[in-house]
Amino acid sequence: MGRGxxxxxxxxxxxxxxxxxxxxxxxxxxxxxxxxxxxxLLLAQLSIRQDEKIIKDLGLAAMDLFGSMIALFIGVSLxxxxxxxxxxxxxxxxxxxxxxxxxxxFFGLAFTLFVNxxxxxxxxxxxxxxxxxxxxxxxxGAIYTIFLSLLLVVALAMLLSSVTSPALSAIGTxxxxxxxxFSDVIRNMREVVPGAPDWLVKILYYAIPxxxxxxxxxxxxxxxPIPLSALGQVTLYAAFYVGLALAAGLASFRSRDFE
Amino acid sequence: xxxxxVLKAVGLSKSYKVGHIRRRLRPALQGLDLEVRRGEIxxxxxPNGSGKTTTLKLLMGLLRADAGEVQVLGRPWLDPxxxxxxxxxxxxxxxxxxxxxxxxxxxxxxLFGLSSRERAERGRALLxxxxxxxxxxxxxxxxxxxxxxxxxxAQALVNDPELLILDEPMSGLDPVGRRLVRDLIxxxxxxxxxxxxxxxxxxxxxxxxxxxxxxxxxxxLDAGPLSQILKLDVSHMELLAAxxxxxxxxxxxxxxxxxxxERWRLEVEERxxxxxxxxxxxxxxxxxxxxxxxxxxxxxxxKELGGGSAGPWGGAD
Numbered sequence: 275m276g277r278g279x280x281x282x283x284x285x286x287x288x289x290x291x292x293x294x295x296x297x298x299x300x301x302x303x304x305x306x307x308x309x310x311x312x313x314x315l316l317l318a319q320l321s322i323r324q325d326e327k328i329i330k331d332l333g334l335a336a337m338d339l340f341g342s343m344i345a346l347f348i349g350v351s352l353x354x355x356x357x358x359x360x361x362x363x364x365x366x367x368x369x370x371x372x373x374x375x376x377x378x379x380f381f382g383l384a385f386t387l388f389v390n391x392x393x394x395x396x397x398x399x400x401x402x403x404x405x406x407x408x409x410x411x412x413x414x415g416a417i418y419t420i421f422l423s424l425l426l427v428v429a430l431a432m433l434l435s436s437v438t439s440p441a442l443s444a445i446g447t448x449x450x451x452x453x454x455x456f457s458d459v460i461r462n463m464r465e466v467v468p469g470a471p472d473w474l475v476k477i478l479y480y481a482i483p484x485x486x487x488x489x490x491x492x493x494x495x496x497x498x499p500i501p502l503s504a505l506g507q508v509t510l511y512a513a514f515y516v517g518l519a520l521a522a523g524l525a526s527f528r529s530r531d532f533e
Numbered sequence: 534x535x536x537x538x539v540l541k542a543v544g545l546s547k548s549y550k551v552g553h554i555r556r557r558l559r560p561a562l563q564g565l566d567l568e569v570r571r572g573e574i575x576x577x578x579x580p581n582g583s584g585k586t587t588t589l590k591l592l593m594g595l596l597r598a599d600a601g602e603v604q605v606l607g608r609p610w611l612d613p614x615x616x617x618x619x620x621x622x623x624x625x626x627x628x629x630x631x632x633x634x635x636x637x638x639x640x641x642x643x644l645f646g647l648s649s650r651e652r653a654e655r656g657r658a659l660l661x662x663x664x665x666x667x668x669x670x671x672x673x674x675x676x677x678x679x680x681x682x683x684x685x686x687a688q689a690l691v692n693d694p695e696l697l698i699l700d701e702p703m704s705g706l707d708p709v710g711r712r713l714v715r716d717l718i719x720x721x722x723x724x725x726x727x728x729x730x731x732x733x734x735x736x737x738x739x740x741x742x743x744x745x746x747x748x749x750x751x752x753x754l755d756a757g758p759l760s761q762i763l764k765l766d767v768s769h770m771e772l773l774a775a776x777x778x779x780x781x782x783x784x785x786x787x788x789x790x791x792x793x794x795e796r797w798r799l800e801v802e803e804r805x806x807x808x809x810x811x812x813x814x815x816x817x818x819x820x821x822x823x824x825x826x827x828x829x830x831x832x833x834x835x836k837e838l839g840g841g842s843a844g845p846w847g848g849a850d
Contacts, residue, residue, distance in 0.1 A: 278646050282643070282644055282646075289629075289632075289640050292636075293629065293631055296631040297631075359627045360626075360627050361627045361628060361629055363590075363593075363595055363623040363626070364622070364623055364626060364628070364688055364689070365641070365644065366595060367594065367595070367616070367619070367621035367623075368621075368641065368644045368645065368692075369613050369617050369644060369645060529597070531549075531595070532590070532595040532596065533549070533590075
């Protein structure tokens with residue numbers, strides 16, 4: 275990749291990050307995530323010997339839930355807004371390729387998610403510290419896989435935003451995330467719908483990313499270590515589906531008209 | 534030898550898909566041939582819906598052409614090198630409302646690969662030229678339409694382009710803003726740059742353009758120097774007279790009488806000019822000017838486009 279190309283991608287990424295930082299909705303979501311993490315302190319006092327698990331459970335769940343909401347929100351709104359409001363028109367007339375713009379957007383959003391996840395993780399670690407507990411590597415691993423799942427959400431949101439309206443992309447991305455968390459239901463679909471063709475079940479199962487693969491919350495909450503090989507596999511899995519979603523989004527973004 | 538054109542389009546065509554259930558194609562531009570020469574101000578005229586914006590978006594790559602070839606600054610359209618030397622202002626530009634003009638120009642400058650010093654210097658100079666220095670640090674969301682248009686112009690000029698393409702640059706501007714844009718266009722020409730702008734504000738085109746192209750229903754109706762398009766009407770003359778009440782003149786050779794404050798503008802048949810001049814003087818008036826009647830762009834538009842199916846000002850671009 276040429277220096278000029280990289281520098282333009284970074285310029286778009288930096289501007290995207292600046293836009294999200296100035297978007298107040300994000301702060302609200304991060305605030306609620308931190309509030310939910312802190313509420314673990316109260317719940318922990320009501321339980322016996324389960325305080326650490328409850329704090330970790332709630333903290334990771336908050337990170338997953340609010341992180342997904344943030345990824346969905348920025349993934350859909352930031353790309354759609356550029357298209358709908360035509361703010362990309364002056365930019366695409368410059369020596370900025372459509373692929374550079376699209377990738378720059380993705381990297382900017384990815385960095386935003388990294389900062390948000392880091393902020394929420396810091397909230398969780400501080401809560402644990404306040405109760406005399408400490409974070410273990412398993413917890414870090416679980417946070418890492420949540421971050422990977424958020425990258426996938428944002429890539430899917432960008433893909434759908436490049437082909438349809440903001441409302442439909444939001445519904446579509448949400449649908450994919452929800453269905454992707456119940457992949458086993460798809461695999462066992464024929465038990466409920468015996469007439470469903472095998473090829474259709476297989477296509478659905480492999481086309482929709484399985485978000486359960488990113489879920490290591492249980493191990494982390496119990497303090498179990500997450501093997502590096504498992505983390506490596508999840509990283510490759512995320513890279514494959516993020517790459518696929520970005521390639522499809524890019525193909526659509528490259529060929530579309532900006533009226 | 535004549536210099537190669539700065540911009541050349543051959544057979545450029547574009548159709549839009551319309552309808553939700555039964556998709557069909559609506560032609561927006563059909564076989565456009567266009568040539569813009571170095572150092573000229575070229576006006577791209579036509580009523581709403583005639584295909585002006587479609588053409589400019591095709592040139593800038595925002596739309597994909599169905600057919601046709603384009604060369605910009607001697608390079609094929611697909612070669613991105615020409616983009617370093619072209620500036621583009623879209624119609625009613627929307628710019629990031631969370632950025633300030635200074636930040637926006639810095640961002641745009643980065644896309645051209647300018648160094649941080651160059652970006653800072655050009656940004657400062659452009660903001661000053663466009664009268665925006667005092668709001669350089671104010672978010673664009675607080676800007677009026679006219680001020681946004683000025684920032685839009687600044688971003689189009691950030692790379693000091695050889696060719697400036699402006700889509701309706703005067704739209705939504707107050708008289709001061711219009712004057713500023715007109716001066717900027719003339720400055721570009723004086724610096725040897727080429728300007729192509731679309732407009733439906735005909736007096737602006739008349740005052741600025743060396744050559745114009747007129748579009749109707751997605752087809753090129755006419756193109757050339759204004760003097761060629763706006764033909765002289767040699768059979769009638771225009772007289773400017775003062776010191777009389779021309780309404781009282783009873784001369785059938787006078788076909789138009791128009792009061793302009795203290796003065797009168799009269800249109801008379803060329804062969805009766807002498808008689809009308811004598812009649813004015815006999816009535817105690819004096820002749821201030823006599824000249825052949827030149828058709829205005831507005832006359833041209835109403836004559837050439839008035840009978841169109843969409844009417845002269847109907848539809849949408």
